[in-house]
Amino acid sequence: MTSLQVTVPASSANLGPGFDALGLALALHDVVEVQVTDAGLKVEVFDAGAGGIEDVPTDERHLVVRALRRACEHLGVKPPGLHLRCFNKIPHARGLGSSAAAVVSGIAAGYALADKPLDGDAVQLSAGFEGHADNAAASLLGGFVLAWCDNGRFHAERLNPHPSIRPVVAVPSVQSSTEATRGLLPAEVPHTDAALSTGRAALAVHALTSRPALLLPATEDRLHQHYRASAYPATARLVHELRAAGVAATVSGAGPTVLALTVDGIIPAGVDVEGFEVIELPVDRTGVQVTGR
Incomplete structure (x- = not known):
């Protein structure tokens, strides 16, 4: 060509x-x-x-x-x-x-x-x-x-x-640097946190391919997201609110976008998305x- x-x-x-x-x-x-x-x-x-x-x-x-x-x-x-x-x-x-x-x-x-x-x-x-x-x-x-x-x-x-998964992203106007947010990660994490995240990562593969009903527990993380929260407090707040509302929400990559793995393409009413552009993006x-x- x-x-x-x-x-x-x-x-x-x-x-x-x-x-x-x-x-x-x-x-x-x-x-x-x-x-x-x-x-x-x-x-x-x-x-x-x-x-x-x-x-x-x-x-x-x-x-x-x-x-x-x-x-x-x-x-x-x-x-x-x-x-x-x-x-x-x-x-x-x-x-x-x-x-x-x-x-x-x-x-x-x-x-x-x-x-x-x-x-x-x-x-x-x-x-x-x-x-x-x-x-x-x-x-x-x-x-x-x-x-x-x-x-x-x-x-x-x-x-x-799984064909029923409908991702939704909430994109803020602010930017984030992968290099900067990686700098917030500790050299070591507690063994209990590593063990939990290992189990959840395995569960995430099952939930994403076969059992979307398990996406909320499957996306729980203790390896990186809370260490980076100070870099994007609005993102951390939105992830917390969505998860409290039963939505499998995570920080997308190094942030600050929020990824919500839904089955209906909807962010629940009452969740504050001010400052974010909410977009449903199919897989x-x-x-x-x-x-x-």
Whole structure:
């Protein structure tokens, strides 16, 4: 392909107790158009609702370009020049996998330019940018993913989430830095908290695929969310209110977006969502898609 379009979904990682291991693809998409040219690089960035793209570089530092270059190097492809048009709809720095989506779009574009199908190396290449594969694997594969790292090699397995699950996100206007919120995590956690989160993560796999009625206990977490609460008090408050109302709510990724795993697409009346944009986002079941010629 010398002219192509990449459509890549947003994602929510962790899903409560599955820290750096569980991810869910969501039907909110960035689109990247890639044209092979005679020489040079041109990058255009369009804000289609993402917000926070003012500081996005339009040269070789652009994340899509970096990922595309890495895939091309891995596959032995050397396009003479590139023209990229990036239509960003996934909010930046909100915990919805915007960085992972950019990386995945670049990796997928590189594979398409090489006329190669996505493979296990695509997971490795994508996850290598952030050091964990939860968001990237969800954007690559769609659906619900389990991700892990074994001796420096990233892996992921895709599972089908239960068809009755209807995710709802509450997106605040404020941004959050993954690097900053990770800095709030302790080096060690109590054994009882680790044991509880391990059990809940296993239960989350069962609840998400087979028993949605168990989602509330399955999304209980003691590994990371309460340690980060000081970084986004409004998010922590909303998660608490939703869970008190019986909704399986978690912090989406590093926050500050809230993910509610519902079966009706509704936030209960009486829950204060002021300051948040509430959006029902179906599960994206296909992952990254590439079309072109």
